[in-house]
Amino acid sequence: MDVKMFCYQCEQALGGKGCTKAGVCGKDSDVAALQDLLIHNLKGLAFYGQRVLDKGGKIAPEIQNLMADAVFSTLTNVNFDPERFFVFNTNAEKFKQQLRDQLGQIDGPVPEAALYISPNRVDLMIEDGKKFNIMADECMNEDIRSLRELLIYGLKGMAAYVHQAAVLGKRSEEVNEFFFKALNETLKEENGINEYFALNMELGQKNLIVMELLDSVHTGTYGHPVPTKVAITKKKGPFIVISGHDLKDLEMLLEQTEGKGVNVYTHGEMIPAHGYPELKKYKHLAGNFGGAWQEQQNEFDNLPGCILMTTNCLQKPRPSYEDRIYTTSVVGWPGIQHIEEVDGKKDFTAMIEKAIELGGFTEDEEEKNIMVGFGHNATLSHAGTIIDAVKAGAIKHFFLIGGCDGAKPGRNYFTEFAQQTPDDTVILTLACGKYRFNKIDFGTIGGLPRLLDVGQCNDSYSAIKIALALAEAFECDVNDLPLSLVLSWYEQKAVAILLTLLSLNIKNILLGPSLPAFITPNVLQVLVDKFNISPISNPEADLKKILG
CATH class of the missing domain: 1.20.1270.20 (Substrate Binding Domain Of Dnak; Chain:A; Domain 2)
Structure with missing residues (x-):
């Protein structure tokens, strides 16, 4: 070749x-x-x-x-x-x-x-x-x-x-x-x-x-996540935006910025951190900045603060912010400042000083909030209410709409699908795919938000635990629950999670926005035959197929 x-x-x-x-x-x-x-x-x-x-x-x-x-x-x-x-x-x-x-x-x-x-x-x-x-x-x-x-x-x-x-x-x-x-x-x-x-x-x-x-x-380490309001607006003053998934890096950054007048904003997959008691206790954990990873080049353009990339989701830095973006751990870009770990510690001093020098945002925005923190512990603490609502017909169906976000056309499907779900259904979401719709007000059902943010992509475990608990309560198989999985994929963590779901014999998964290039027609047919996995079509048709 x-x-x-x-x-x-x-x-x-x-x-x-x-x-x-x-x-x-x-x-x-x-x-x-x-x-x-x-x-x-x-x-x-x-x-x-x-x-x-x-x-x-x-x-x-x-x-x-x-x-x-x-x-x-x-x-x-x-x-x-x-x-x-x-x-x-x-x-x-x-x-x-x-x-x-x-x-x-x-x-x-x-x-x-x-x-x-x-x-x-x-x-x-x-x-x-x-x-x-x-x-x-x-x-x-x-x-x-x-x-x-x-x-x-x-x-x-x-x-x-x-x-x-x-x-x-x-x-x-x-x-x-x-x-x-x-x-x-x-x-x-x-x-x-x-x-x-x-x-x-x-x-x-x-x-x-x-x-x-x-x-x-x-x-x-950080306690079970609890339902928490997260500001999605800016606050006056110097700041650092932390992206990726590594909660330990966030903890060290919060410790080192405490009392220095530097706000810390989460970005991308770091947003679930706000629900953890041992992280949310830091008052200068100011909110969440921006959306999913693929928007970073626009969002970070000439940003008057610093950025720390902790795991993955890094794009080529633009010249307008390459002097203020830092990488750590396995993340790297040629010429970008990298913060190494020494004896289990990382020194963020240079980044903190740069953030103070840049000055940050010049004024407060009117505060707007979204909710996070519905991991398995928080959600299952309401299990009795949820089960009663299902038995009474108040909750007709559960949708897990989650996975990776990306820039490819067709991802508006997930926004439209979420918006078209009936009011008597619950949406569970996780990973950065939620940025397609997590700022939309879906209202409440049974005293809970209709949209429950379960966490990061690795918190698929929480979603699995919730599904297994519901199946046990209703004395049925997970595949017999009124539960549908509508998943978006972008990279290899989504592959690992999909394999986990298939290894648990979870069937009828809808996958999009397109099927992986490395999956041949014959391999796809095996997955269809064994697990009834299928590509998304359009929200109306897929909802009709699911709900009848």
């Missing part, structure tokens, strides 16, 4: 097929090659790691952490910095050699990914990376390639949640070891459709474990 790169891992894939010159996401062909090389290196690392596990051994925590963080770094809109990928590749090579030496003589064939040795220069890594892109084996059966990439993209999504939990000190050996198993399996030529399908379902179950782990550490 005579192209500079090939990537079709996200919904933006050019022409619905794949990016071949540069990523629509903003990555160039050099970064794409470094990411492809990194996945290749990690497959080699997985080969040796799995053999250590097969012999009853353990993989060192630093190798487990490298595996998860390196996989996460290749997720869409996370890291665009060639130097950071040089470091990831170098460390993957170091650990690969370490495990190889630990094992000694290997019985049986050793795959090329395990034998490969990375060069020690970025330019040479880029040249090698071009040999290992997704389409490198042009003779591979396309359905097997589809399921292999589905597995890898699910791993990328799960890696984001593994990283978030690890930041707060929680890890699952079972989940961490699955990265080695799954990537090692992609090296086996004998694996076919059945083997890859089973691996994808296993990934779904592993992702459920890590989402539960992340929920546990979030609520254990």
